[in-house]
Amino acid sequence: MVSNTERARAALNAMKALGFPKKVATPVLKNLLMLYGGKWELIEDENYRALADAVLDMQEKGLKVDEDTTGKQKDTAVDDEPESHRGTLRIREDDQVASPSAFADETPLKRPKLEVDEVPESQTGQDKDSKKKDTAVDDEPELYRTRAKIREEDEQASPSQHTPRAFDESMLGTSTSEANELPKVHIQQKETELNSSRKNSKGKTLEAPPSEPFREQATGSISRQHVSRTDGRKETQNEVSRRETRASSRARQSGALQAQSSSLVVYQKENSSANGTLETAVCLKEPKVEPGTMNLQKNDAVVQHSALAGPIDEPLENNSSKLESPLAVLCPVEERVVQGQGSEDGSLRSIPTLLTNVTENDSKQHEDRAHVEEYIIAQSKNGARDGIVNVQETSSSIDIASSAAGEVKLSLTCNTDSSNFHMPSLDTIYKMVEDRCLRSYKFLPPNFSLRHLMNEICECVLDLGTEPSSINHGSYVKINPTIESLKRPGLQNVNLHPSSGLPNVAVPNNGAYLNENACGNDKTGRAKKAMQSAVGGVSNNMPECSMALWQSNLALCDVRPTHDINDISKGEERVRISVVNEISSEKYPPSFSYIPQNVVFQNAHVDFALARIGDEDYCSDCFGDCLSAPVSCPCARETGGEYAYTYDGLVKKQFLDECISMNRNPEKHHHFYCKDCPLERPKNEANKRGACKGHLVRRFVKECWSKCGCNKQCGNRVVQRGITWNLQVFFTADGKGWGLRTLDELPRGAFVCEYVGEVLTNIELYERTVQNTDNARHTYPVLLDADWGSESVLRDEEALCLDATFYGNVARFINHRCYDANLVEIPVEIESPDHHYYHLAFFTTRKIEAFEELTWDYGIDFDDHEHPVKAFRCRCRSRLCRDQKRSKSKRKASASK
Numbered sequence: 001m002v003s004n005t006e007r008a009r010a011a012l013n014a015m016k017a018l019g020f021p022k023k024v025a026t027p028v029l030k031n032l033l034m035l036y037g038g039k040w041e042l043i044e045d046e047n048y049r050a051l052a053d054a055v056l057d058m059q060e061k062g063l064k065v066d067e068d069t070t071g072k073q074k075d076t077a078v079d080d081e082p083e084s085h086r087g088t089l090r091i092r093e094d095d096q097v098a099s100p101s102a103f104a105d106e107t108p109l110k111r112p113k114l115e116v117d118e119v120p121e122s123q124t125g126q127d128k129d130s131k132k133k134d135t136a137v138d139d140e141p142e143l144y145r146t147r148a149k150i151r152e153e154d155e156q157a158s159p160s161q162h163t164p165r166a167f168d169e170s171m172l173g174t175s176t177s178e179a180n181e182l183p184k185v186h187i188q189q190k191e192t193e194l195n196s197s198r199k200n201s202k203g204k205t206l207e208a209p210p211s212e213p214f215r216e217q218a219t220g221s222i223s224r225q226h227v228s229r230t231d232g233r234k235e236t237q238n239e240v241s242r243r244e245t246r247a248s249s250r251a252r253q254s255g256a257l258q259a260q261s262s263s264l265v266v267y268q269k270e271n272s273s274a275n276g277t278l279e280t281a282v283c284l285k286e287p288k289v290e291p292g293t294m295n296l297q298k299n300d301a302v303v304q305h306s307a308l309a310g311p312i313d314e315p316l317e318n319n320s321s322k323l324e325s326p327l328a329v330l331c332p333v334e335e336r337v338v339q340g341q342g343s344e345d346g347s348l349r350s351i352p353t354l355l356t357n358v359t360e361n362d363s364k365q366h367e368d369r370a371h372v373e374e375y376i377i378a379q380s381k382n383g384a385r386d387g388i389v390n391v392q393e394t395s396s397s398i399d400i401a402s403s404a405a406g407e408v409k410l411s412l413t414c415n416t417d418s419s420n421f422h423m424p425s426l427d428t429i430y431k432m433v434e435d436r437c438l439r440s441y442k443f444l445p446p447n448f449s450l451r452h453l454m455n456e457i458c459e460c461v462l463d464l465g466t467e468p469s470s471i472n473h474g475s476y477v478k479i480n481p482t483i484e485s486l487k488r489p490g491l492q493n494v495n496l497h498p499s500s501g502l503p504n505v506a507v508p509n510n511g512a513y514l515n516e517n518a519c520g521n522d523k524t525g526r527a528k529k530a531m532q533s534a535v536g537g538v539s540n541n542m543p544e545c546s547m548a549l550w551q552s553n554l555a556l557c558d559v560r561p562t563h564d565i566n567d568i569s570k571g572e573e574r575v576r577i578s579v580v581n582e583i584s585s586e587k588y589p590p591s592f593s594y595i596p597q598n599v600v601f602q603n604a605h606v607d608f609a610l611a612r613i614g615d616e617d618y619c620s621d622c623f624g625d626c627l628s629a630p631v632s633c634p635c636a637r638e639t640g641g642e643y644a645y646t647y648d649g650l651v652k653k654q655f656l657d658e659c660i661s662m663n664r665n666p667e668k669h670h671h672f673y674c675k676d677c678p679l680e681r682p683k684n685e686a687n688k689r690g691a692c693k694g695h696l697v698r699r700f701v702k703e704c705w706s707k708c709g710c711n712k713q714c715g716n717r718v719v720q721r722g723i724t725w726n727l728q729v730f731f732t733a734d735g736k737g738w739g740l741r742t743l744d745e746l747p748r749g750a751f752v753c754e755y756v757g758e759v760l761t762n763i764e765l766y767e768r769t770v771q772n773t774d775n776a777r778h779t780y781p782v783l784l785d786a787d788w789g790s791e792s793v794l795r796d797e798e799a800l801c802l803d804a805t806f807y808g809n810v811a812r813f814i815n816h817r818c819y820d821a822n823l824v825e826i827p828v829e830i831e832s833p834d835h836h837y838y839h840l841a842f843f844t845t846r847k848i849e850a851f852e853e854l855t856w857d858y859g860i861d862f863d864d865h866e867h868p869v870k871a872f873r874c875r876c877r878s879r880l881c882r883d884q885k886r887s888k889s890k891r892k893a894s895a896s897k
């Protein structure tokens with residue numbers, strides 16, 4: 001028996017003979033082997049044709065990338081290219097639609113073919129000439145010559161198989177019998193490209209009667225490829241059966257996975273040729289097999305394919321009764337929400353379907369699992385799609401189906417008016433969804449990846465579905481999350497983020513099974529891992545986009561603690577910050593991510609460039625401790641030439657008094673009124689924009705920093721050294737929830753902590769609060785408006801605030817106290833001399849006893865109903881409580897009426 005090593009060597013040698021170096025061919029071979037589930041015969045078939053094609057595809061892809069990087073290069077390349085190649089580029093450029101390659105980023109094997117295998121009969125003489133010229137071997141780029149060479153070898157190696165020749169002139173004029181032997185996918189794809197290219201590159205459509213569906217496709221925006229015959233000729237029965245026979249034998253080799261997809265090709269082709277309407281499925285992957293004839297159950301799937309099966313760009317037929325679906329994708333009858341119904345207006349409906357395939361090599365027990373993502377857009381007239389596609393009348397749906405053959409399919413159905421629909425690239429979809437999730441849920445760990453989540457979902461379905469106790473082979477899970485439903489509040493007892501939302505999940509047949517196993521009790525723990533990996537390993541910090549499946553299971557499982565009660569900062573601070581609750585049974589504060597320093601959420605402009613720090617803003621000449629120097633350095637300029645701190649690291653009395661006074665009696669201090677207030681700008685849309693309410697002009701402390709000559713122990717560096725006192729998060733006894741207290745006695749003027757959170761633009765904050773339909777309990781965001789008066793116009797990205805709701809430090813636990821709070825916030829400049837961004841540091845307003853609660857005055861106007869965060873009923877118990885005063889005056893007013 002020939003060993004794998006020998007087979008690999010032989011394959012690489014064959015590639016070498018074709019001019020592909022080992023280092024190029026090796027990774028492709030590996031990929032292919034994975035995709036083929038270790039079936040060497042598929043690779044060796046036809047003198048390694050599949051491998052050669054894959055290598056070529058990869059090279060071709062590389063070529064396109066190069067071309068696309070510079071416009072100039074692109075133009076030049078196009079001019080020298082054969083028409084067919086040019087066409088492919090044009091499709092991308094002109095139609096602004098993701099090209100096949102755009103969907104095939106994951107693996108070169110996903111790239112569709114670009115061969116000239118056949119030209120439609122309707123092609124004009126002029127076209128033929130130009131085609132001949134374009135494809136003449138002499139004019140071909142090396143890539144094409146190599147392809148031609150492969151084809152020649154193929155023919156020599158297995159002439160009986162009628163392997164198509166590339167760039168054979170005899171194939172350019174008409175559909176020869178030889179050309180008819182080509183795998184249909186190649187032919188039709190090529191035709192599409194040719195037609196598109198001609199139209200796009202020469203500014204006119206040169207061929208084909210408009211009645212042909214593919215013409216519409218090539219010029220429209222919905223789809224770039226399809227697999228229908230485009231020569232206006234219906235396939236003869238002989239051709240169909242010959243093709244099917246071929247496919248059948250190939251399918252036997254390659255297994256059910258390939259055959260499943262292939263069956264669709266047959267179906268689509270037959271219907272398209274019979275009908276010719278614009279109902280198209282686009283598959284962006286190249287099959288190595290032809291339409292198959294596996295004995296599949298009829299299930300009317302709109303789109304089916306596999307990692308190994310190829311571009312299926314054929315028009316779909318209304319009458320879907322002939323459409324065959326994979327054996328395993330059996331939709332329980334009760335799950336067929338809509339059968340054979342169209343959109344309400346009867347218009348075309350586009351159904352982007354996202355598929356993730358997981359191929360298992362049985363013998364290796366999951367070792368050679370290959371994940372391949374594919375993209376298909378299917379369009380069906382009048383929604384006549386009964387079967388596995390679950391059509392929601394008004395919203396989108398996601399269907400998951402798994403097969404005994406190890407295939408997991410996720411299909412996403414979106415109802416839309418398709419008249420101006422064009423298919424975006426998978427990557428742009430991922431990006432947009434991630435951006436939206438981030439905007440809506442605010443709580444995605446930085447490494448959250450939708451792509452990863454998709455793969456993990458498939459793996460989980462597969463793992464759970466292949467558990468011995470499972471009864472769900474061929475089962476069908478229906479999930480209908482819309483962005484809105486994702487925002488719905490999460491389960492209360494799950495201890496997830498308060499703003500978590502759940503998609504609606506229906507789990508026919510095996511709901512109980514999933515509940516038992518999805519919490520990580522399955523053998524592989526993959527379900528739990530999926531959760532964690534999708535959100536960056538923090539399972540309990542699940543964002544709203546997590547699936548209800550996982551969340552409901554969490555409720556039944558022992559979940560990981562939300563926080564470490566010994567140190568809520570998880571070691572991020574210099575001191576440990578413990579958590580205690582002596583009042584209620586709530587063990588931990590609600591989930592949030594602890595960060596010791598501010599992080600920019602998205603659009604905030606925060607510039608730490610050293611070059612921006614001018615001579616007047618740092619002390620290059622200082623050495624050691626600036627406070628000990630005989631003369632104050634430039635860093636003291638901000639505080640009138642005197643440092644703000646004492647040798648003991650406390651804020652000096654005079655400066656502190658001034659800051660306290662500003663907080664307690666803001667009306668006595670200078671306010672700045674913007675002409676165009678950034679706080680009012682976002683209200684434009686709602687026509688609620690009002691006049692600037694004024695911003696208190698505050699005093700800043702400026703600390704020395706990296707550009708300065710002094711050392712880290714310099715007395716003018718306090719806030720940047722972080723928390724030094726022992727603090728504790730505790731549950732308050734007076735109904736304020738969690739709070740922060742000191743375990744040490746604190747002197748007056750001591751730095752306690754900084755308010756740390758996400759740096760948002762005010763627009764982002766506005767969007768957050770407006771979108772906060774589920775009333776997530778926000779901590780109080782703080783405006784960084786202390787120096788807005790120094791700018792004539794503040795751009796949106798410079799009008800910033802801090803929000804600690806989702807990411808923050810201990811300061812998020814500091815409760816409010818009206819007027820006589822024991823902490824005062826002071827703006828501190830550290831890294832950046834511009835005051836759009838600065839640190840907000842809390843200093844003690846008086847001596848504070850150990851175990852005293854720390855408080856600060858949020859500056860709430862309890863009558864201001866426009867504040868982003870709805871005011872609470874104040875329980876500060878200060879004699880000067882503004883809320884109490886308000887209540888009293890309200891009571892008085894109503895009593896006097």
Ligand SMILES: C[S@@+](CC[C@H](N)C(=O)[O-])C[C@H]1O[C@@H](n2cnc3c(N)ncnc32)[C@H](O)[C@@H]1O
Pocket residue numbers: 589735736737738739778779780811812813814815816817872873874875876
């Ligand atoms: C920044 S958080 C403080 C931490 C919060 N207590 C907790 O449990 O997470 C602000 C929230 O605490 C509560 N809070 C703060 N000060 C309060 C006060 N004086 N009276 C009543 N509730 C207060 C309010 O719910 C407010 O929205």
